Amino acid sequence: MRIDIITPEIYERGGFPDEAFRRLRREAPVHWHEDPDEGSPGFWAVTKYDDVVHVSRHPELFSSYARTSMFEEFTDEDIALYRLMMLFMDPPQHTRQRSYVNKGFTPRMIKQLEEHIRDVSHQLIDDVVERGEACFVRDISAPFPLYVICELIGAPVEDRGRIFDWSNALIGFDDPDYATSAEHARDVSAQILAYAHDLAAYRREHPGDDIATKLLQPDADGRVLGADEFAMFILLLIMAGNETTRNGASGGMLAFFEHPDQWRRLRANRALLRTTADEIVRWVSPVNLFRRTAMSDTELRGQPIKAGDKVVVFYPSANRDEDVFADPYTFDIGRDPNPHIGFGGGGPHYCLGTHLARLELTVLFEVLLERMPDIGQAGEARRLRSNFINGIKELPVRFTPSGRRS
Template sequence: MAVDLITPTLYETQGFPDEDLRRLRRESPVHWHEDPSSDVPGFWAVTRYDDIVHVSRHPELFSSHARTSMFEEFADEDVALYRLMMLFMDPPQHTRQRAFVNRGFTPRMIKQLEEHIRDVGHRLIDNVVTRGEACFVRDIAAPFPLYVICELIGAPVEDREQIFAWSNVLVGSNDPDFATSPEDAREVSAQVLQYAHELAARRRRQPRDDIATSLLEPDADGNRLSADEFAMFILLLIIAGNETTRNGASGGMLAFFQHPEQWRRLVRNRGLIKTTADEVVRWVSPVNLFRRTAMRDTELRGRRIRGGDKVVMFYSSANRDEDVFEDPYTFDIGRDPNPHLGFGGGGPHFCLGTHLARLELAVLFELLLDRMPDIRQAGEARRLRSNFINGIKEMPVRFTPSERVNRTSFI
């Protein structure tokens, strides 16, 4: 079966390759896919919901550590560095580090952030609301989660644009607007790690009520994160802590433009905010894929997978699986239950920031209802050229101008 799920330009022009994914779910749900690059090994494309859950929940069979969780093939020295990041660990190492950071991301801790998140949203809207037009991505969706993350780690206001630029490079390497060489990407990673080490030094001298400070404190047994582990977590937080909300918000707004009856439904019934965030994440699937490496010979849906094989999970496909979702091609903000895999397939790597992302999306769409109820698309939505992130990098919008709410604008 000839399919192409990888060429980044496909995603730039159409979003994820839905027809090919639907065909694979039906005819070859665990499918050997040759890589378009002749010097890169092929892989098993896993496209059904239940199979992705199985792979996610069996790290002893399908490792994040062996060759990282990323689709790209990294040099051995880069793999050794990336293995210090929690995203690229397996239990028990992952379990230990996750226990450190979980304490900053409990539902109770995230709920305490609601007013701050709301204030961030108001300030961003204040920056554009009198104009009656904006770029939804650049002016609202992109800075919104980034500013929240910067506040969580105690980053100064003047550092936010630099952190934003770093995050764009690290997730958009295939896009012509952000593209860099592997050497440049390594340099950006090194800059973020240096920044994290400097942040740690400041927090040791001047502790604050933020996640950075809490991560540097010992646990109940007196254990601490190493300096490198802390720095790698900050690198992960800057990327992962911002991408789901950034692309969920912009992709969700585009979904509302394409399905205006759902926006009118939300205007009439604010109670649907409770289920809107999850349907947006299901529909958009902000992270398209992650990779695992088979640790030994095994079988999945009758296909023999050999030890060392590359196994790639396509969340965008699982979130349209007809065996799990009724009318999966309907954008339905009242969908309940909604067991989507937009935050991962369970297991040790279930998204740490799930509660934060849900709260951010719910707050943002509520503020848009309040302050830009007639928001409408005013030009083409330009997609990111990436098979990893289902992102939008530009989307002009218009709305009826209104007054600021007297909050101080961000610098």
């Protein structure tokens, strides 16, 4: 079967390769896919929901540590550095570090951020509401999670700009608009790590009511997060905590434009906000894929997989699996239950920021309903050229001008 679901330009032109995903789920759910880049290894493309969950929940068979979780092939030197990041660990190392950082991301801790998230939403809308037009990405969805992250880690407000630039460099190295490269992304990673070390030093001297301060304090057993562990966690937070919400918000807004009946439905019944965020995450699937490495000979859906093989799971395909979701190609903000895996397929790497992302999306769309009820698309949406992040770079919008909050 000749099929391509990995070339970044495919995602830039039209979002997911839905027809290819549908064919793979039907004909070859565990499919050997050649890499279009010469010299790079091929991989097993896993596209069915149950198989993505199986891979996610068996790290002893499918490792994040061996060659990282990223699709790209890194040098051994880069891999050694990235292994300090929780995303690229396997149990029991991952279990120990995750249990340590969990204390900053409990539902109770996240709930305390709700009013700050609401204030950030109003602040961003205040900046554009009198104009009657904006770029939803540049003006609202991109800065929105950055403002929250700065609050979360106790970073100064004036650092938002460079954190935004760092994030673009890390996820946009396949996109010419960001004029970056894999080498530049490595340089940016080093800048973030240096920044995190400075932040840690400052928070040790000046503790605050933020997650960074909590993570730097000893746990119940007296264990302290190491300097490099803390720095790598901040790097992960800037990448994952920013991009998921940014692209969930942008993709969710575009989904409402493409399905205006759902916007009218939400305007008429705000109780649907309870289920809207999860349907946005299912529909958008902000992260397209993660990679694992087979640790021993095994099989998946009867397909033999050899030790050392590259195995790649595709979340948007799993989130449209006809065997799991009724009418999977319908954007339904009232979908309940909604067992999507937009936050990961379970197992040790289930998204640490799930509660935060749900809260951010719920509050943002609640405020948009209040302040910009007639928001509409004013131009073409431009997508990110990336096979990793399902991102939107530009989304022009218009709305009836109104006044700032008093």
